[in-house]
Amino acid sequence: MKKWIAFINILLKDIKTYYLKPPNISWGIIFPFSWTLMFFLRSGGSVDIPDFLPGLVSLSILFGTTSMLAVTITFEKKQASFDRLLLAPISLNTLMFAKTGGAVIFGIFNALFPLLIAVVFTDISGISWFPALPGIFFISVTSAFLGLFISVSAREVFEAQTFSNFFRFPMIFLCGLFIPLSEIPGFIRPLSYILPLTYGADILRYAIGGNNIFDVWFSFLVLLLYSGGLFMISIKNIRKKWIL
Amino acid sequence: MxxxxxxxxxxxxxxxxxxxxxxxxxxxxxxxxxxxxxxxxxxxxxxxxxxxxxxxxxxxxxxxxxxxxxxxxxxxxxxxxxxxxxxxxxxxxxxxxxxxxxxxxxxxxxxxxxxxxxxxxxxxxxxxxxxxxxxxxxxxxxxxxxxxxxxxxxxxxxxxxxxxxxxxxxxxxxxxxxxxxxxxxxxxxxxxxxxxxxxxxxxxxxxxxxxxxxxxxxxxxTEQLLKGARKDNVLEFLLDRDITLEKGPLLEGLSDYRPVFDKDKVRIHTPCEMDIKYFVDIFDEWRYRVYEAKLIRPALEDVFVEITGIGPGEAEAGKNKGGREN
Structure with missing residues (x-):
C-alpha cells in the first residue's frame, strides 16, 4: 500500500507540475494540428484521413512522450530533485514506472487530438477499437521508455533534446508513417524493421484501414519486447550512472 | 565498535x-x-x-x-x-x-x-x-x-x-x-x-x-579533543604586512612555538605561559608593526589544523570561524 501511495503521488506530481502546464497542453494540440494541416494543404484539400491517421497518431505520441520525459527527468536530475526520489524507500522500478506513467498518459492525450480531427472530417466508424486503443497505449509506453533511455543517457536538457531528435526524425521517414515501407529504398529498409514505431504504426494501420504489413500480434510482441528492453537498459544505466 | x-x-x-x-x-x-x-x-x-x-x-x-x-x-x-x-x-x-x-x-x-x-x-x-x-x-x-x-x-x-x-x-x-x-x-x-x-x-x-x-x-x-588542545596557549598577532614572504632568522626564531602563518596573521602555540610583550618585541625588532595581539582560547579549529595540516586560510573549514577570544 505504501508503495502505491508513493507511486500515485509521483505520477500526480509530474502531471501537475509538467504535463498540465499550458505550454505542454498546447504542444499536445498544436503539434498534431500542424501535421494534419500540413497534409491537408499538401493534398489540396482531398485528404484520405484513414491513410495518414495511423502515422499522425504515432508521430504525435512519439514526439509528445519523448520530449517530455527526456526533458523532465534530465531537468530533475540536474536540479537534484531526482535525488530526493532516489532517497525514498521505494524500488527503482516503481519509481521509474511512476515517472514514465505521466508520459504514457500524455502520449495517449496526444493521440486523441488527431482522432478528434478525424471525427470531425471523416467517418471513423470503420475503426477497430480493440487493436487501436491497446496500440495507442503500447506506442505510448514504448515511446516513454525511449524517452527514459534518452534522459538517462543525457547530462543536460539540451543534450536530451538533441539526442531525442537523433531517434525521432529518422522515424518520421523510416517507419512507414507517411511513406509506405515498400517505397523505402531497399538498402535503408532494414533500419525500418528495427525501429519500434514501424510496428506501432502498423497496428494502427490494421485498426484503421486494415492494410497492415505484419501480423498484429507480432507487432504487439515487438513493442512489448522493445518496452521491456528499453526499460531494463535504462534501469541498468541509472544504477550505473546515477547511483555510482 | x-x-x-x-x-x-x-x-x-x-x-x-x-x-x-x-x-x-x-x-x-x-x-x-x-x-x-x-x-x-x-x-x-x-x-x-x-x-x-x-x-x-x-x-x-x-x-x-x-x-x-x-x-x-x-x-x-x-x-x-x-x-x-x-x-x-x-x-x-x-x-x-x-x-x-x-x-x-x-x-x-x-x-x-x-x-x-x-x-x-x-x-x-x-x-x-x-x-x-x-x-x-x-x-x-x-x-x-x-x-x-x-x-x-x-x-x-x-x-x-x-x-x-x-x-x-x-x-x-x-x-x-x-x-x-x-x-x-x-x-x-x-x-x-x-x-x-x-x-x-x-x-x-x-x-x-x-x-x-x-x-x-x-x-x-569533542570535549576530549578540546581538552587536548587546551594544553597549548595560543597567541594571535595581526601584523602590518605579509609575514609569509619573510625568510631567515625571524621564522627560525619562531619555529619553536609551532607558528601558523596566514599572510599578515601569525598564531603561536606554546605549552608554557607566554608574555605577549615578548613576541611584540621580537616583531618590533624585525620592523613589523603589531596592530593586534590576542590570546585565543583553543577551539576545534585548532584540532582541525593540527590533524589536517590545513591552515585557517587554506580551507573553508577555518575560514569563517576563529577561536573564541578572551
Whole structure:
C-alpha cells in the first residue's frame, strides 16, 4: 500500500507540475494540428484521413512522450530533485514506472487530438477499437521508455533534446508513417524493421484501414519486447550512472 | 565498535570504501554512531564527507566494506529509517512549501490526512506557515534550508543526516537551524552532521570524526579533543604586512612555538605561559608593526589544523570561524 501511495503521488506530481502546464497542453494540440494541416494543404484539400491517421497518431505520441520525459527527468536530475526520489524507500522500478506513467498518459492525450480531427472530417466508424486503443497505449509506453533511455543517457536538457531528435526524425521517414515501407529504398529498409514505431504504426494501420504489413500480434510482441528492453537498459544505466 | 545487535548503535560502519575509477574518495573508514547522539563528520572540501553520506543513505553504491543502520543493511529498509538534508536543496521549485512537504511524506507511504497534518505542524515549527503556499523557488536561502530539513523529518526518521546545514545562509537562520537540530536531538533523533563550521560542530556534537583525503584521522569526544588542545596557549598577532614572504632568522626564531602563518596573521602555540610583550618585541625588532595581539582560547579549529595540516586560510573549514577570544 505504501508503495502505491508513493507511486500515485509521483505520477500526480509530474502531471501537475509538467504535463498540465499550458505550454505542454498546447504542444499536445498544436503539434498534431500542424501535421494534419500540413497534409491537408499538401493534398489540396482531398485528404484520405484513414491513410495518414495511423502515422499522425504515432508521430504525435512519439514526439509528445519523448520530449517530455527526456526533458523532465534530465531537468530533475540536474536540479537534484531526482535525488530526493532516489532517497525514498521505494524500488527503482516503481519509481521509474511512476515517472514514465505521466508520459504514457500524455502520449495517449496526444493521440486523441488527431482522432478528434478525424471525427470531425471523416467517418471513423470503420475503426477497430480493440487493436487501436491497446496500440495507442503500447506506442505510448514504448515511446516513454525511449524517452527514459534518452534522459538517462543525457547530462543536460539540451543534450536530451538533441539526442531525442537523433531517434525521432529518422522515424518520421523510416517507419512507414507517411511513406509506405515498400517505397523505402531497399538498402535503408532494414533500419525500418528495427525501429519500434514501424510496428506501432502498423497496428494502427490494421485498426484503421486494415492494410497492415505484419501480423498484429507480432507487432504487439515487438513493442512489448522493445518496452521491456528499453526499460531494463535504462534501469541498468541509472544504477550505473546515477547511483555510482 | 559495537555490533549490529547492540541496541545502542545507530550507525555502524566497517572498512567502508568508495572508489571512482582510480580515485579512492573514501578509504576503509570505520566508525559507529550511538543512538541519540549528534555525531560530527568534519573535513576539508573533497575529503570524502559527501561520498560517505551518499553511501550511508543509498545515493551511491559501496565499493567495499560494510554498513548497518539500526542493524539493517538493506538500502530500502535503511531509507525508511533515515532523513537526509543534502548540502544543495533537492525540493521542487515549482511546488509550494506545503506541497513539497506533502509530496515528500507521500514517498514514505503516509496517507493524505496524516501528511497534511504533519506538513502543517512542521511549517509552524519552522516558522514557515506564512510562506506555506508560496512556491519553493521564491523562498530565501534560509527558508529553503529550513523546508529541506522539515521535508527530511516529515516521516519521523530515527536518524537524520545533515550535510552542511548552515552553509551559505544568514546568521539568524543558521542560529535557528542549530536550535532546531538540538531540539530534534533532544526529542530522540540521532544526528549525523557534516559541517565546515567547526564552531558549529563544537557547539552541537558530542563526538566528532575528522576525515582527510578519505581516511579518518581522528575520532573522539569533542570535549576530549578540546581538552587536548587546551594544553597549548595560543597567541594571535595581526601584523602590518605579509609575514609569509619573510625568510631567515625571524621564522627560525619562531619555529619553536609551532607558528601558523596566514599572510599578515601569525598564531603561536606554546605549552608554557607566554608574555605577549615578548613576541611584540621580537616583531618590533624585525620592523613589523603589531596592530593586534590576542590570546585565543583553543577551539576545534585548532584540532582541525593540527590533524589536517590545513591552515585557517587554506580551507573553508577555518575560514569563517576563529577561536573564541578572551
Amino acid at each position: 559495537g555490533t549490529s545487535q547492540d541496541n545502542n548503535i545507530a550507525i555502524e560502519v566497517k572498512k567502508l570504501t568508495k572508489r571512482y575509477g582510480e580515485l579512492t574518495a573514501v578509504d576503509e573508514i570505520s566508525f559507529d554512531v550511538k543512538r541519540g547522539e549528534i555525531f560530527g563528520f568534519l573535513g576539508p572540501n573533497g575529503a570524502g564527507k559527501t561520498s560517505t553520506i551518499n553511501m550511508l543513505t543509498g545515493l551511491c553504491s559501496i565499493s567495499s566494506g560494510e554498513l548497518k543502520i539500526n542493524g539493517q543493511s538493506s538500502v530500502k529498509k535503511i531509507q525508511e529509517m533515515i532523513g537526509v538534508v543534502p548540502s544543495e536543496s533537492n525540493l521542487y521549485p515549482e511546488l509550494s512549501g506545503f506541497e513539497n512537504l506533502c509530496f515528500c511524506a507521500s514517498l514514505y507511504g503516509m496517507r493524505r490526512r496524516e501528511r497534511e497534518r504533519e506538513a502543517g505542524r512542521l511549517l509552524e515549527m519552522f516558522n514557515l506557515s506564512e510562506a506555506a503556499d508560496r512556491p519553493f523557488r521564491a523562498y530565501s536561502k534560509g527558508m529553503k534550508r529550513k523546508l529541506a530539513i522539515a521535508a527530511a523529518i516529515i516521516h519521523r526518521p530515527d536518524i537524520l543526516f545533515l550535510d552542511e546545514p548552515t552553509t551559505g545562509i544568514d546568521v539568524a537562520s543558521a542560529r535557528q537551524i542549530r536550535r532546531l537540530i538540538s531540539e530534534m536531538n533532544k526529542a530522540g533523533t540521532t544526528i549525523f552532521l557534516t559541517t565546515h563550521y567547526l564552531e558549529e560542530a563544537e557547539r552541537l556534537c558530542e563526538r566528532v570524526a575528522f576525515i582527510v583525503r578519505g581516511k579518518i584521522k581522528q575520532l573522539a569526544e
